[in-house]
Amino acid sequence: MAKRVLTTESGAPVADNQNSATAGVGGPILLQDQHLLEKLARFNRERIPERVVHARGSGAYGYFEVTDDVTGFTRADFLSEIGKRTETFIRFSTVADSLGGADAVRDPRGFALKFYTNEGNYDLVGNNTPVFFIKDPIKFPDFIHSQKRDPFTGKQEPDNVWDFWGHSPEATHQVTWLMGDRGIPASYRHMNGYGSHTYQWTNAEGEAFFVKYHFKTNQGVRSLSAEQAAGLVGKDANSHQTDLLQAIERGVNPSWTLHVQVMPAAEAAEYRFNPFDLTKVWPHADYPLQRVGRLVLDRNPDNVFAEVEQAAFSPNNFVPGIGPSPDKMLQGRLFAYADAHRYRLGVNHTQLPVNAPKAAEADNYGRDGLHATRYGSRHDKNYEPNSYAGPAQTDAALAAPLAIHGWTGTHEAPAHAKDDDFFQAGELFRLMSEEEKGRLVANIAGGLSQVTRDDVIEKNLAHFHAADTDYGKRVEEAVRALRED
Numbered sequence: 001m002a003k004r005v006l007t008t009e010s011g012a013p014v015a016d017n018q019n020s021a022t023a024g025v026g027g028p029i030l031l032q033d034q035h036l037l038e039k040l041a042r043f044n045r046e047r048i049p050e051r052v053v054h055a056r057g058s059g060a061y062g063y064f065e066v067t068d069d070v071t072g073f074t075r076a077d078f079l080s081e082i083g084k085r086t087e088t089f090i091r092f093s094t095v096a097d098s099l100g101g102a103d104a105v106r107d108p109r110g111f112a113l114k115f116y117t118n119e120g121n122y123d124l125v126g127n128n129t130p131v132f133f134i135k136d137p138i139k140f141p142d143f144i145h146s147q148k149r150d151p152f153t154g155k156q157e158p159d160n161v162w163d164f165w166g167h168s169p170e171a172t173h174q175v176t177w178l179m180g181d182r183g184i185p186a187s188y189r190h191m192n193g194y195g196s197h198t199y200q201w202t203n204a205e206g207e208a209f210f211v212k213y214h215f216k217t218n219q220g221v222r223s224l225s226a227e228q229a230a231g232l233v234g235k236d237a238n239s240h241q242t243d244l245l246q247a248i249e250r251g252v253n254p255s256w257t258l259h260v261q262v263m264p265a266a267e268a269a270e271y272r273f274n275p276f277d278l279t280k281v282w283p284h285a286d287y288p289l290q291r292v293g294r295l296v297l298d299r300n301p302d303n304v305f306a307e308v309e310q311a312a313f314s315p316n317n318f319v320p321g322i323g324p325s326p327d328k329m330l331q332g333r334l335f336a337y338a339d340a341h342r343y344r345l346g347v348n349h350t351q352l353p354v355n356a357p358k359a360a361e362a363d364n365y366g367r368d369g370l371h372a373t374r375y376g377s378r379h380d381k382n383y384e385p386n387s388y389a390g391p392a393q394t395d396a397a398l399a400a401p402l403a404i405h406g407w408t409g410t411h412e413a414p415a416h417a418k419d420d421d422f423f424q425a426g427e428l429f430r431l432m433s434e435e436e437k438g439r440l441v442a443n444i445a446g447g448l449s450q451v452t453r454d455d456v457i458e459k460n461l462a463h464f465h466a467a468d469t470d471y472g473k474r475v476e477e478a479v480r481a482l483r484e485d
Contacts, residue, residue: 126193158451
């Protein structure tokens with residue numbers, strides 16, 4: 001077999017990759033050593049800005065296979081027939097920590113999925129929890145600032161974390177999830193995934209439905225206690241990455257079953273609470289889970305940087321038959337996600353292999369910008385409309401229109417008959433066993449007892465009391481005991 005030749009970026013052969021060019025033996029290095037300068041310059045630029053949130057992640061390729069007929073709800077082609085398979089790429093992640101953080105920490109997990117459909121890429125972004133801490137995107141930067149490193153101390157501060165939650169009663173439901181037994185998944189394979197937001201499906205007849213996505217792990221849900229997680233972090237900070245990589249390499253391909261909850265659009269306005277509130281779930285008794293298909297992961301990326309770090313998911317990447325809802329957090333993310341990728345990766349990040357359509361072709365008038373690789377032929381125009389057979393609009397909306405009315409302004413979300421920030425948190429607490437309740441209370445008290453201001457502690461205790469009397473009493477007693485030690 002012929003020996004491979006090391007070359008420079010321009011393809012010229014490298015004579016010596018061990019010694020820099022110098023002015024004589026032992027002399028200073030010469031500026032003319034193009035290979036040395038190229039290597040150092042590239043090395044200086046090998047890192048791109050990390051994600052502000054979801055920075056630490058792992059990814060894998062796979063496929064989605066339809067197992068049940070959902071054509072009555074959506075005309076999305078990749079869901080059009082039983083047995084149809086679509087290539088996918090998924091990125092799992094923690095939320096609050098940096099790229100250098102550990103995997104086995106108490107934090108929500110990102111669950112972002114890209115479907116390479118023949119109608120273009122469809123991106124579904126979610127978490128391993130069906131709810132979130134806030135319901136309006138204008139609070140998102142403040143929420144993240146409160147959870148990340150304090151600008152003065154340089155570390156996460158319990159005062160900041162709990163002060164924000166104390167001022168945000170709608171966070172009580174997600175805090176109960178996070179501090180409970182599922183707050184630290186044993187691995188990415190052993191957790192559920194949720195679209196979390198409410199989305200719109202539209203069928204071939206133009207009928208609109210609102211849906212929520214539930215990916216149920218076929219490996220079974222497994223989680224870690226705080227003590228188990230601390231021990232695992234000390235042994236392997238990359239535990240989730242290790243587990244996912246090795247499982248797929250062994251041929252143990254993880255899978256999830258996708259179910260959806262389906263609400264006819266006409267029922268949304270009169271539902272007992274706001275169905276577009278990201279801090280709430282839809283009870284299964286009202287809208288049962290309906291099976292759609294299965295997601296299987298069967299191939300590891302060849303290069304983590306190129307394929308996982310540069311993977312870009314944007315919830316505004318819809319396909320015909322799927323669209324947004326009035327969910328305010330989703331509406332904010334329709335802009336924020338794509339804009340984050342333009343900042344991190346450049347305006348042409350959609351041309352990177354992991355982000356480019358695979359079963360469809362991008363055909364538009366975008367030509368220029370950093371790292372542009374899609375030029376078209378020399379006869380193609382870069383404006384529209386034109387007289388040269390360029391791509392033209394279809395006049396077919398992807399989804400049904402959303403009805404709006406009223407005055408512009410900074411409104412609170414519309415009130416429904418049973419809107420409440422605490423009821424579902426209490427319902428979740430009451431579903432837990434005594435052992436689960438004990439661990440939940442201990443986890444909350446461990447963090448809340450470190451807060452230095454009594455008024456912040458009292459604000460948070462009031463939320464737990466409002467959710468459930470026993471819940472509040474237990475947390476209050478546990479916090480008091482820890483602060484008296």
